[in-house]
Amino acid sequence: xxxxxxxxxxxxxxxxxxxxxxxxxxxxxxxxxxxxxxxxxxxxxxxxxxxxxxxxxxxxxxxxxxxxxxxxxxxxxxxxxxxxxxxxxxxxxxxxxxxxxxxxxxxxxxxxxxxxxxxxxxxxxxxxxxxxxxxxxxxxxxxxxxxxxxxxxxxxxxxxxxxxxxxxxxxxxxxxxxxxxxxxxxxxxxxxxxxxxxxxxxxxxxxxxxxxxxxxxxxxxxxxxxxxxxxxxxxxxxxxxxxxxxxxxxxx
Numbered sequence: 528x529x530x531x532x533x534x535x536x537x538x539x540x541x542x543x544x545x546x547x548x549x550x551x552x553x554x555x556x557x558x559x560x561x562x563x564x565x566x567x568x569x570x571x572x573x574x575x576x577x578x579x580x581x582x583x584x585x586x587x588x589x590x591x592x593x594x595x596x597x598x599x600x601x602x603x604x605x606x607x608x609x610x611x612x613x614x615x616x617x618x619x620x621x622x623x624x625x626x627x628x629x630x631x632x633x634x635x636x637x638x639x640x641x642x643x644x645x646x647x648x649x650x651x652x653x654x655x656x657x658x659x660x661x662x663x664x665x666x667x668x669x670x671x672x673x674x675x676x677x678x679x680x681x682x683x684x685x686x687x688x689x690x691x692x693x694x695x696x697x698x699x700x701x702x703x704x705x706x707x708x709x710x711x712x713x714x715x716x717x718x719x720x721x722x723x724x725x726x727x728x729x730x731x732x733x734x735x736x737x738x739x740x741x742x743x744x745x746x747x748x749x750x751x752x753x754x755x756x757x758x759x760x761x762x763x764x765x766x767x768x769x770x771x772x773x774x775x776x777x778x779x
Contacts, residue, residue, distance in 0.1 A: 529737055529757045533766040537726045540760050541570030544658075544724060547758075548575065549584035551656055551720075557588040561657030561715070562616075563668075564593070564608040567724050568658060572616040579620045586622040590651060594659075594668040595709035596632035598682060606696055607632065630680060630708040640708060641680040648680070648714055657718035661725055664688040665733035665746035669709035672745040678713030682706055712750055721757045723748075731768040734761070738770070 534540040548571075552558045562568075578584045593608060602609040609629050617627060628647050634640035648654075659667050664686055670676065671686040685693075685705055694700040715721070725734055736746040737759065743749045751757050761769070 532760045534762050537570055537762050540762050542574050544571045544760055545574030545578055549578050552584055559590045559655045561654040561718055562591050562593045563658045563660045564611045565660050567660040576619045586620040589622055590626045592628045595707050596630045597704040598632050598706035598708055599704055600632050637682045644680045654718040657721045659723040661730050661733050661748050663729045665736055665748045667748045669707040670712050670747040676712040676744050679711040681711055682708055716754055721754055723759045725765055726762045728764055735770050
């Protein structure tokens with residue numbers, strides 16, 4: 528079931544998402560969080576840091592699993608997703624280092640790297656709350672449009688659209704890695720609750736696929752229609768372009 532929440536602006540969306548996550552952590556201090564990177568969750572992480580500083584959320588028992596990582600980028604690289612998470616969340620809250628899990632981008636054996644992360648997910652999971660963004664081409668994690676969906680952690684070739692979209696984080700498009708290691712569709716779908724955030728109108732076509740009634744591997748996010756508990760938080764600019772409007776969870 529997909530529930531839609533519409534907020535006035537990105538700041539309000541981010542704040543309400545952070546409050547929702549903080550409440551989940553209060554209810555279960557050892558919550559397992561699935562985390563996403565990119566520009567969309569930046570506001571969320573800023574708000575979580577603010578809540579932590581105000582002593583309204585405690586990360587000391589929280590366990591995290593990130594969705595993906597660029598292949599061939601070391602953790603110390605400014606554009607690695609590990610670096611991103613350190614800069615924007617991990618170094619600013621009281622999370623324990625041993626509770627942070629990341630797929631290994633600097634792998635010598637691709638199969639081993641994927642199997643290792645999948646085993647960590649199995650041993651610790653299921654994820655209680657998975658945070659997702661959505662690509663303009665409908666990808667979730669780095670599960671790109673394809674003829675079929677891959678269930679488990681795998682190495683993927685980044686789609687041309689993704690490379691172009693992510694080039695803004697690099698000096699130029701040629702610096703964007705062409706491969707990534709990503710949690711698979713099946714691993715994402717095992718999460719008890721999924722919270723998808725979207726605040727950019729370029730994501731509208733992909734978001735409409737969430738309410739279409741059609742599962743299309745060329746729009747990977749469409750698989751979320753089969754999940755029991757998906758919350759979609761959007762701002763009003765995005766909402767006005769949505770063709771499908773299920774009963775709103777909230778409208779602020």
